[in-house]
Amino acid sequence: MRQANTKSLDLNLLAVFMMLWDTRSVTRASDRLALTQPAVSHALRRLRDATGDELFVNAKGGLVPTSRSEALIGPVREALEKIYGALRDEETFVPSLARREFNIAAGDLVEFSFIPELVEHIRQQAPGIVVRLGPVPEEGLAYQRLESGDLDAVISGQPVKEMGIHDETLAQIDLLTLVWKRENLSKPRFPLALYLKRPHVVIRLPDRQGSIVDQTLAQRGLQRQIGAVVQNFMAMPMVAARTGFICNVPSRMAGTFAELFELSVHEPPIAFDTSPLFMSWHRRFDADPAHAWFLDQIRFVVSVA
Numbered sequence: 509m510r511q512a513n514t515k516s517l518d519l520n521l522l523a524v525f526m527m528l529w530d531t532r533s534v535t536r537a538s539d540r541l542a543l544t545q546p547a548v549s550h551a552l553r554r555l556r557d558a559t560g561d562e563l564f565v566n567a568k569g570g571l572v573p574t575s576r577s578e579a580l581i582g583p584v585r586e587a588l589e590k591i592y593g594a595l596r597d598e599e600t601f602v603p604s605l606a607r608r609e610f611n612i613a614a615g616d617l618v619e620f621s622f623i624p625e626l627v628e629h630i631r632q633q634a635p636g637i638v639v640r641l642g643p644v645p646e647e648g649l650a651y652q653r654l655e656s657g658d659l660d661a662v663i664s665g666q667p668v669k670e671m672g673i674h675d676e677t678l679a680q681i682d683l684l685t686l687v688w689k690r691e692n693l694s695k696p697r698f699p700l701a702l703y704l705k706r707p708h709v710v711i712r713l714p715d716r717q718g719s720i721v722d723q724t725l726a727q728r729g730l731q732r733q734i735g736a737v738v739q740n741f742m743a744m745p746m747v748a749a750r751t752g753f754i755c756n757v758p759s760r761m762a763g764t765f766a767e768l769f770e771l772s773v774h775e776p777p778i779a780f781d782t783s784p785l786f787m788s789w790h791r792r793f794d795a796d797p798a799h800a801w802f803l804d805q806i807r808f809v810v811s812v813a
Contacts (some may be wrong), residue, residue, distance in 0.1 A: 517558055519591070522584050526552040529581050530655075532570035547563025578734035582737045585672060589792060601797040610802045612638065613653070614642045614663040615739040617681070618785070621760040622663075626809045633805075635641035654790040660799060660807065679810050680782040683721070684762040686748055686755050686771040693772055696753075696782070700777035708754045709747040720780050721756055728778070745769045756780075785810075 564571040604783035651670040667675035745753040
């Protein structure tokens with residue numbers, strides 16, 4: 509393999525290389541870089557001459573990176589981000605004076621468990637900050653929206669596994685079991701016999717693997733009865749309050765739901781594994797002090813909730 513001529517290498521070519529990697533298309537790369545397609549193609553030829561490798565080959569679905577390209581993308585991206593960070597003017601961020609909006613993608617678990625406390629906490633420190641919550645997009649779209657800055661963070665049970673994304677385990681979610689308070693169950697642990705006999709109201713899952721509850725019961729040769737399937741956590745205690753069904757909810761919601769709907773809270777009859785909650789964001793915003801401050805507020809609220 510011919511050694512790259514780094515002394516005369518135009519750093520702008522590396523920006524083109526990174527955009528070609530991200531888009532896998534000369535056309536899309538030219539649109540994002542505000543360059544003509546011939547200019548992008550010329551830059552790719554110069555990169556090929558400099559590295560002695562094709563870097564990308566044409567395929568039915570677009571450009572496909574070579575093994576040399578795969579080896580280069582990580583160091584190139586890291587180097588450019590360090591350069592951009594060094595050249596960026598030092599920013600100051602004063603929460604109490606800031607006027608800014610932050611966008612989070614999260615499910616109803618986060619919306620019910622953490623967002624009220626987060627909004628209250630931020631309001632006390634930074635009254636000009638607006639927190640906007642939206643649904644979690646599909647994985648590919650989540651990456652694009654984090655990279656573009658359209659989303660500041662995604663909080664979900666699944667990490668956004670893409671290059672340039674930080675995935676942090678924010679919390680471990682465990683379950684508690686709720687049922688009519690009129691059952692007068694005195695023991696902290698819910699009785700297994702009643703757990704298997706009484707119908708459950710459950711939340712619909714996006715995959716077909718089943719919940720951790722059903723998986724754990726199946727490992728013991730047990731199966732619960734399903735009485736209703738709903739779309740969000742808030743509906744579960746509402747159905748349980750009207751029907752006497754059992755519901756299993758994240759522990760961070762259990763106390764509030766029990767108080768609102770006259771339910772009693774118990775440990776499940778079998779110990780279920782906890783489920784991780786991830787926070788994902790794009791590393792290109794690591795040098796933004798406002799963004800870093802916002803992520804720290806999320807961490808703090810989750811840690812004390």
